[in-house]
Amino acid sequence: MSTCNSSHFLPSTFALVGIPGLEELHCWIAIPFCSVYVIALVGNCTILVVVKVEQSLHFPMYYFLCILSLVDLVLSSSTLPKMLSIFWLNIHEIDFSACLLQMYIIHSFTGMESGVLLVMSFDRYVAICNPLRYESILTPPLIAKVVAFVIVIRPLCFVTPFVFLIRRLNFGVSNIISHTYCEHMGIVKLACVDIGVNVAYGLFVASFMVWDLILISVSYSKILKAVLRLPKEARWKAFSTCSSHLCVILIFVTPAFFSFLTHRFGHGIAPHVHIFLANLYILLPPMLNPIIYGVRTKQIRERVLKTYHCM
Template sequence: MSNSSATVFTNPSHFILLGIPGLEAAHVWISIPFCAMYIIALLGNFTILFLVTTERSLHEPMYYFLCMLAVTDLVLSTSIMPKMLAIFYFNNREIDFNSCFTQMFFIYGVFLMESGIFVAMALDRYVAICHPLRYSAILTNPVLAFSALAIVLRGIIFVLPSVLLARQWPYCKSIISHTQCGHMGVVSQACADVRISSYYGIFLVVLVHGVDVLFVMASYGPILRAILRLPRKDDQLKTFGTCSSHLCAIFFFYIPGLFSSLIFRFVQNVPLYFNVLMANLCFLVPPMLNPIIYGVKTKQIRDRLLALFTHKGT
């Protein structure tokens, strides 16, 4: 009998996250603004959840969607910050092989859910402004529950194949030049042709997010026409003010993320640390800004927050 020369390939037990390549000496200093953004995100989003759940006047579809946004912001930022701080402060760069893909799933799954929430919020504003008399009849509790379930399932259904596909590649390298298990950063360590993973990642960015942006634009076209048809200038400004917070949040969510993803895939001369910093900002800035934007721009939340602090101060 002849001995078989075949060997069983074994994936590494863990990956090594390098942090921000080229800026290792500044990791502690970089952690300061990142920690500040994370703390603001925690305080802001928990405040939104507290205000909406305790104030009956805020028990409306718009604020339910805002609660969903706050939850996804908390999960998204918390998915990356603990490991990032472990790298910055304790030089703990190892992440378990399966934990890496779990982190990848939460990052991109929640990111996609958040995109779906912005679409739902745009549709909410469309119904409120263009069909105000039918608002309560259209956005009923069953419709809201179905919308929430659809948003969650869509995030899982679209992202899970990407993670499972990345998980099945054979990995002969384990050093990731990043602070997190980003999709392309991980699959670039595989000793196989990973073009299908790259193509699916582009599909998620261009098609899924592109469709979401189109839905948002399709909603705001009639909204803007309805606003401009209002007879009084004051009414136009007041109605547009109800949409301004949503438009600001949409801008800070889609534009940096799309810019970072396209730069990473198609521009070769950009320093690696720039890509890493941009990716981290895309996952930290929206969770920090969303509660601030909605707190400042939304009168009901602003008034409730002021009343809360005034009551405590008396």
């Protein structure tokens, strides 16, 4: 814990280390990171364009997929450019307000991604368990309310207090964050006062991702029950429509929870291992989500192949 100043003190800047212990390899690590970012940009923009152009994809499932792509674009763009400036240009400093903004975007859009995956699981539940009522249930007004409250407003409401909880802290001499980006616990650990409230609230917010997972599990348990009653041929088709979504959930949840657990309980784990895990849940979903849906969804795949063939 840093030595405290007598008065309330907030640093003007923070310094992001990057990946501790691997500073000499930063310029090489940046190459796959940059590649991931380019793939994420191209993939998610392709999904947005294809869904907009292809009239057969104007259904709720693909609207939610577009929202997922927008979330992934913001999430990757809020972190990758600064990471690359650290790795290639050796620019470690970040303004205090910019650091808080980056933290706010990362945590709120991570919450939005969790919300999108929850809503998409409900969409699959309605499509498989109540196919004849699909359009009457998922009406435009209901979709608008779900997007507004579950995907957007909910995470923003939960993440906004982070900013005020950090600004009330008194920081010491050190302003060095041993990370590639600004996140809540990385910032509050530099405080020289009790951070119990911040830690408790952080756990409270993280618990909502657990509730999202529980609700997703409930949806898929009902889907599985309904699918097993279908004929064999229809059963395979139903499973294939859910496989993309399940893959996306695993890609998002697995590194996120590994990062969360190592951050709080893995004190014996090397710092560079933890930072890599923390980067995975920011980098992998934006890159892999459009690839998974592009490969697994016939309409998207055919439209992309047709476009490239015309070029």
